[in-house]
Amino acid sequence: MKLVLFLFLGGAVAFGAMKVLAPSQGLLSSGGGPVIAAEATTPVVEEPLPITVAESGYLKAKNSLNLQPKFERRGTITWLVKEGKTVETDEVLVEFDKTELQTQIDDIQNELVQYRTELESARAEFEIQKRESAATVEKAEFALDVARKKLELYEKGEGPNEERKKRLASEKAHSEHERAKERFDKVPELRAQGFLTKIQEEEERIALREKEIEVENSDKDLELWLTYTRPMELAERNNAVKDGQRELANAREKAEIGLKEKETRTQRSEGRVKTTEARVAKLEKELAYMTIKAPRAGIVYYGDPSEPWMHDEVKIGANLGRGNTVVSLPDLKEMQVMIQVHEADIDLVKLEQKVVVTLEAVKGKTFEGKVSRIGAVADSNWGNPENKTFTVEITLLPIEVELRSGTTARAEVQVETLESALQVPIHAVFSEGAEHFAFVVNGDAYEKRAVKLGKNNNHRVQATEGLKKGERVLLYDPREAGLGNEKKDAGSSSAAAEALGATPSAATPPAAPTSGSKP
Known part of the structure; x- marks a missing residue:
């Protein structure tokens, strides 16, 4: 995901949070002027920074037995086993209309x-x-x-x-x-x-x-x-x-x-x-082919897990033929996550890289996996042909939790870890054109300071120049919040006073480096 997206959304979220905090935190000094609440700032820290490529995808069994009609004509489904049911070998799964035949x-x-x-x-x-x-x-x-x-x-x-x-x-x-x-x-x-x-x-x-x-x-x-x-x-x-x-x-x-x-x-x-x-x-x-039976025991899933968009097409009355997966029997002992990685990030992804996976269906738990396959050819989104992505296959390590194919998953590929990186949250950095900057707290005022960025993950970004360890930066654009005490000159309190109440125009977030790359 592009850093600009994080910067833009991060600023918006922080600004919203600041507007909520303003009345309750009392953003006014004892003298009646606006002050900066500590909750709206964050320190510049130097600590390990994991670099990741994060994308959403879906969960599927690594080995799934897809059952398709073998008859040459097309057929209408007249009976269908309930999805999620555990079936035994030779149990009837699907019946097609046999009258004409x-x-x-x-x-x-x-x-x-x-x-x-x-x-x-x-x-x-x-x-x-x-x-x-x-x-x-x-x-x-x-x-x-x-x-x-x-x-x-x-x-x-x-x-x-x-x-x-x-x-x-x-x-x-x-x-x-x-x-x-x-x-x-x-x-x-x-x-x-x-x-x-x-x-x-x-x-x-x-x-x-x-x-x-x-x-x-x-x-x-x-x-x-x-x-x-x-x-x-x-x-x-x-x-x-x-x-x-x-x-x-x-x-x-x-x-x-x-x-x-x-x-x-x-x-x-x-x-x-x-x-x-x-x-x-x-x-x-x-x-005989118009009755599909289970070749082995398993849990029934409608359609092909790798084609979730076809899931709802499998129903009584549907007209299907060869090439259409009606039901599948996934082997839930070995699961995989399928994600689409943007072409700008694909070079960061390597085979055998560690991956942390979270599932919508299993709240509060994370699962470990490894990158097991990287697509060699880019896929184009029909709605946006310029958006080129590659299919990445992630195999989960053995687990005891029973998972279901087709559920939404989010995977964070662990590209590398910077052992000592000066860093701040992504939404503490803003962009104007090709330049990045942060608002550094200086007493009751702030200083707009240009920064150079290094690598990043979905949450934090490395600051290679412009910031020092221990400094605090705003989590929002103070100009959007109406806080005008920008410090024009570090030694002039009158300049800061004159800036109170000023409302500069909002910065427009520019295109920024991708995850894990330098600007």
Whole structure:
């Protein structure tokens, strides 16, 4: 905080106090003139001066479990656990409106029932198709095998056998014809000798003729079989084999096409079922996410302790989504204070520096801590972009007092301690332009004296020049109080008397050095 602020406010407070004290303390001398009350002055002392950087902030747990919605959509809070309640693991903390999502799940589940029925039908048809295709192929393979065996049977068995029979019949006919002809050639001689009758002679002639016809028939039969019957039979059986091969190829191709069609339908049904099941599972997961449970035991805090401005946004009816912390479970065993330090003071703050913390919620107690982190990037206030600050994190030392996240805290970073510093309260120093001065008491009068300042804290400031140990200075601007006995010349009482009743204009506090720095 700027020293000018302390100087300005300090002067105002002292002036107000002086106006209250004036009637009761009797700021008039025994001779009727105004005097300076001792209560309105303070001595210039030389003693240790702690240099601090003090800022207000808020308290938070160092380790806080922030619980945010995991569902992808936004949701409306319908039930909320009471803030500050101690909860156990798996205890319900927040409920979001599930009506729309539950309706969507029910509709998709109805679709899923239909898709599963279609899948069962597709699988059954696929199995039937596999059996029918296998049977058709087996039948075609069997028919081809039979045709091949019939061809082989004719080529190696029936055909040669039939040819042998035909040739044997022809040879037999020729042989019998030769014997018949030999008998008939002897007929005339036997007829002449009287061994044969005319009728027997005719019978022998007819028998010879019969054998001649049998020879002609057997020869012709063999010729026809060799020329027509055997080639036709072979061609027919070869064609049967080719037909069997074509039927088998067709059966296999049809079986493959049929199986692919049924398999594709089955896969399509399976894909639809899986997709729908995944949708249901995802939505059911979303539905489960709409109930936030405590992952561990702890005390409930609304919102993120590091974003106190969002605290009041967490309530029944609030519409929240991912990225919004609904509740947090801070670990109160280790607490931190978060403050914003002005860019002019940030170089004074170092890691591990001791910090004294006071809390609005715990009156009359102070807590010790250390600087544990200093922000590397300045933050700008949206209302005043020129006001650049850095986030400083202070970790409190272990304590037995139970603290609550989000409470207001004030931290004083202990920058250093000046072992021997001539010093006065901040509101005993005033500014005009770039100069600082104090009103030094001299008897019943005062002397406006220029001073040079050194380092300061929120309450006191070091005077490096202009003041001496043991001198007393006013805690207010006497000109504001109407006390005009300023001593113009230390040796002239008339000059002081002439100054009585004078009312100079109020000094305007100028910009002054920051805490801990020299002017």
